[in-house]
Amino acid sequence: MTLHKRSSTLSIAIRNAYLSPLSKFPGSKLAAATFWYETYFDVFKGHQYIWQIQKMHEQYGPIIRTNPHDIHINDPDFFDDLYLRRLDKWRWWTRGFSVPTSAGMTVEETVHRKRRGAMNPFFSRASIETQTPTIREKAARMCARLAELQGTGAVLDLESIYLALTTDVLTQCSYGYSYNYLDNPDFAMKWKLVNTAGRQSAAIVRSFPLIGRVVRSLPMSLALRLVPPVGFIKSWMADVRSQVQRIKADPSLSEKLSDNKKRKETIFQQILASDLPETELSEDRLVDEGTLIATAGSETTAWAMTIISYHLIRNPNVLTKLRRELTSVMLKETEIPSWTVLEKLPYLNAVIKEGLRMAGGMLSRLPRVTDEEIVYKWWTIPAGTPVAMTPHLVLINSDIFPAPREFRPERWLENPGLERYMVAFGKGSRNCIGMQLAYAQLYTAVAVMHRRFELELFETGDGDVRPFRDLFTAGVRVDSKGIRVRILLEAGEKRI
Ligand code: HEM
Incomplete structure (x- = not known):
């Protein structure tokens, strides 16, 4: 680096830390001076910035600067205040995900509203109820596979089983064609690895966008060899593209789209039947x-199921109480009741909420931008400043959830006011559009798994489930071998 370049980098850092309109806000001057601070923790230390942010809050209070441009707030009572506004996303943050024209990564709130509006009818509560036969059929398939493995001593990756279930449901809902991962010998193991690698790449590409652009332009085989996480996502996107092409080439498509019913059978039919202009229905945008x-x-959904099962196995008292409740609506262990029946069970309800909490929600902070000032306590944040909160830090806040690392479904029954802090799905107009679909699957999967099967953990402990890395959602320790189980023949069966 030339002397001139070095002194200009230094003067930008000094300006960021001391002379910017944000310099009155508390926090580390180093974090405020340069993006390299965040890059150091997220890229070089392995997705650890969330814990540094937590530490900085302990030192400087509930509002801090986390990089030269953004502000982070750690105050569960401010979550609704922030997210129930009309908000843009922050372009710098969304660039890590390489799907810029998806609704979820759309920057402008006005454009987002149209893109999301096109999908909304499919994701309404009433519409998801019509998808429950698919969920029950896939849950039955999962049980049939597990029954074959019962008592064999086979060691199974639990997340991969649930991921096969959720992906089979989701591909059926998206394309009207299921990937049938539940029939694979190792369930969705490959997709689990691709997905984890893809989530790892977001922070890398955000810090070094050129890597993302170069890898995307490389032939697939080279991309997979050079930067596997980005290459894996590239290969997954190629697969989505062939699904989109198949749907668009379907000779009966116009017939499927033309009926008067507002709700269509698949997510893609729903988008294609919307009043979005042609440009919004291009192949590239649909792939995003x-x-x-x-x-x-x-x-997301599979991980929550996995965490719930882990804690049920670890807490036999909770499991016994849950089973007793489940038996009241599932007299036969092979029965699969509907979601509407299951969601009326109070203890199951509490178990699912506690599981969603402990699964971690988003570990990534979720920055938003508005052209109005945001007032937090005595601080006025200038219009246009990216302001973020981190759902995970709300879900483990010990003032709201005492002993936050303990699985205690009872807390939701004892204190219904906790509902306000259930931020796993985000809040506001940019929250999770798939929340009802997630709930329908969670109730069904947890009920069928734990009414019928006796699981035993295999060389798995708290270190394998505790959110440790910010991979957008939870990432566990790099050296974890996953949450592994064996399916016993009956309760109390001895280890093989
Ligand atoms: C336990 C399961 C799930 C959790 C914890 C979860 C969580 C979230 C959160 C927190 C957001 C907001 C992210 C942001 O602000 O940037 C989000 C967005 C989104 N989720 Fe989920 N999600 C889950 C399941 C699902 C399912 C089953 C679908 C099915 C399609 C889905 C599809 C989406 C989409 C498309 C968005 C972007 C929505 C938008 O920006 O309008 N999610 N999710």
Whole structure:
């Protein structure tokens, strides 16, 4: 670096830290001076910035600067205040995800509203109720596979089983064609690895966007060899593209889109039947949308199921109480009741909420931008400043959830006021569009799994489930071998 370049970098850092309109806000001057601070923790230390942000809050208070441009607030009572506004996303933050025209990564709130509006009818509560036969059919398939493995001593990756379930449901809902991962010998193991690698790449590409652009322009085989995480996502997107092409080439498509019913059978039919202009229905944009839906909708739900099962196995008292309740609506262990029946069970309800909390929600901070000032306590944040909160830090806040690392479903029954702090799905107009679909699957999967099967953990402990890396959603320790189980023949069966 020349002397001139070095002194200009230094003067930008000094300006960022001391002379910017944000310099009155508390926090580390180093974090405020340069993006390299965040890059150091997220890229070089392995997705650890969330914990540094937590530490900085302990030192400087509930509002801090986290990089030269943005502000972070750690105050569960401010979550609704921030997110129930009309907000843009922050372009710098969305660039890590390589799907810029998906609704979820659309920057402008006005454009987002149209893109999301096109999908809304499919994701309404009433519409998801019509998808429950698919969910029950896939849950039955999962049980049939598990029954074959019962008592064999086979060690199974639990997340991969649930991921096969959620991906089979989601691909059926998206394309009207299921990937049938539940029939794979190792369930969705490959997709689990692709998905984890893809989530790892976001922070790398955000810090070094050129890597993303170069890898995307490389032939697939080279991309996979040079930067596997980005290459994996590239290969997944190629697969989504062939699905989109198949749907668009379907000779009966116009017939499927032309009926008067507002709600269509699949997510893509729903988008194609909307009044979005032709440019919004291009193959490239639909690939972005399909990629985001597949990644946002499958792993999140599967991870929550996995965490719930882990804690049920670890807490036999909770499991016994849950089973007693489940038996009241599932007299036969092979029965699969509907979601509407299951969601009326109070203890199951509490177990699912506690599981969603402990699964971690988003570990990534979720920055938003508005052209109005945001007032937090005695601080006025200038219009146009990206302001973020981190759902995970709300979900583990010990003032709201005492002993936050303990699985205690009872807390939701004892204190219904906690509902306000259930931020796993975000809040406001940019919250999770798939929340009802996630709930329908969670109730069904947890009920069928734990009414019928006796699971035993295999060389798995708290270190394998505790959110440790910010991979947007939860990432566990790099050396974790996953949450592994064996399916016993009956309760109390001895280890093989
Ligand atoms: C336990 C499961 C799930 C959790 C915890 C979860 C969480 C979230 C959160 C927090 C957001 C907001 C992210 C942001 O602000 O940037 C989000 C957005 C989104 N989720 Fe989920 N999600 C889950 C399941 C699903 C499912 C089943 C789908 C099915 C399609 C889905 C599709 C989406 C989409 C498309 C968005 C972007 C929405 C928009 O920006 O309008 N999610 N999710």
